[in-house]
Amino acid sequence: MKKNDDFSAEEMTVELELDDGVCTCAVITIFECNGKDYIALLPLDEDGQNEDGEVWIYGYSENEEDPNEEPELRYIEDDEEYEAAADAFDEYLDSCEFDEVVEEE
Numbered sequence: 001m002k003k004n005d006d007f008s009a010e011e012m013t014v015e016l017e018l019d020d021g022v023c024t025c026a027v028i029t030i031f032e033c034n035g036k037d038y039i040a041l042l043p044l045d046e047d048g049q050n051e052d053g054e055v056w057i058y059g060y061s062e063n064e065e066d067p068n069e070e071p072e073l074r075y076i077e078d079d080e081e082y083e084a085a086a087d088a089f090d091e092y093l094d095s096c097e098f099d100e101v102v103e104e105e
Contacts, residue, residue, distance in 0.1 A: 012026070012027040013025060013026055013027065013044070014027060014039075014041060014073070016041070016073070023043050023044075024043075024044050024048075025041035025043050025044060025056065026041065026042040026044060026050070027039060027040075027041060028040040028041065028042055028055065029089075029092060030060055031089060031092050032088075033084055033085050033087075033088035034081075036081075036085075037059070037060045037061060037062075038057055038059055038060055038076075038085045038088070038089070039057070039058050039059075039060035039071075039073060040057050040089050040092075041055065041056045041057075041058065042054075042055055042056075043056060055089070057076065057082065057085050057086060057089060058073040058074060058075060058076065059073065059074035059075075059085075060072070060073060060074075061074070
């Protein structure tokens, strides 16, 4: 993962190598579900924007023994695992929206 100057200093990006080329994605969050870690990514166009709001969820792991090693992303092939991770991400989004409402009051 690398920092992208188009975003605030706290936003990170990752470049995914896909069948049709490289896609830069903003990292939304890394979260846990059923004892496994996942990462939610927002794919960006050439202008650093995401017009359709599509989010990609991948399995995520880091080498705890070597923090300098690149994290590993894995495609989630199991439909049940993907649905559980997507539900956990939805809960994360709901908690973020709740936090924003509480801060405004």
